[in-house]
Amino acid sequence: MTVLPPAWYARPAEVIGPALIGQTLARRLPNGEIVRGLIVETEAYTQDDPACHGYGGRITPARQALFGPPGHAYVYFTYGMHHCCNVVTDRDGFASAALLRAVALTALPPGVVLPAGSKPERLAAGPGKLCRVLGIDRSLNGAPLTPATGLWVEAGPLSAPPLAQTPRIGITRGTEFLWRWCLAGHPAVSRPARPGL
C-alpha cells in the first residue's frame, strides 16, 4: 500500500480533485482501528474562485491551513454541526484544496451500528457524514496527511476510473466551474450526477 507523498498534492486543485477519485482515504480511529474508504466524490476550490474560503487571499487564522503547503488537511466546521475535510493542494501561500465529499467504506467501522434501513455504502456519502463516521474534526486541521497523524491517502485501487463532472454543491458563486468529480455511477456518491448537468 503506497501512501501518497506531499509532492503528489503539489498540483492545482482542479487536477488533484479528479486524481483523488479511485484512491483510498485511510483513518486511524482513537481505538487504533484503521478505517479505509474508496474516494468517490471530490470538489476543487482555489484562491481565484469566489466560492473558496480563501478567495482573493482572505487569510484568517481558521483558514491558515488552506493557504499552507500541499499534502495537509484543511478541516472546518459549518452549519453548527458538520465538519468538512479538505486536502490542501498546489503551493504554499496559495489557497487551494480538494474537498472530500464522499467515500465508500471498505468495511463497517468498529462500534458503528448501522441504522435500520440505511445502506452501509452510503455511511460516508456526503462531506459531513464522511467526517462524522471517520472521526475527523478540527483537531486534524493543518495536520500532514501521513500515517503518523492518523489521516492519509493511499494509492489505488483504481486507476483512470470513469468520472462524472458536475457543478459544485451548496455554493452560490463560482457555479460556472465544473469542479465536482464523481466515480461515475457509484452508489456512495452523495448526489448522483444528472444528465445534462
Next chain:
DNA sequence: GTCCGGATCACT
C-alpha cells in the same frame, strides 16, 4: 460585544 451567513443533512 452583537449580528449574520454558511463547501450539510434528514425530514416533509
Next chain:
DNA sequence: GTGATCCGGACA
C-alpha cells in the same frame, strides 16, 4: 422547503 445548531468573520 425547513429546522437543527454554532463557529468565524465583520463591524462597533
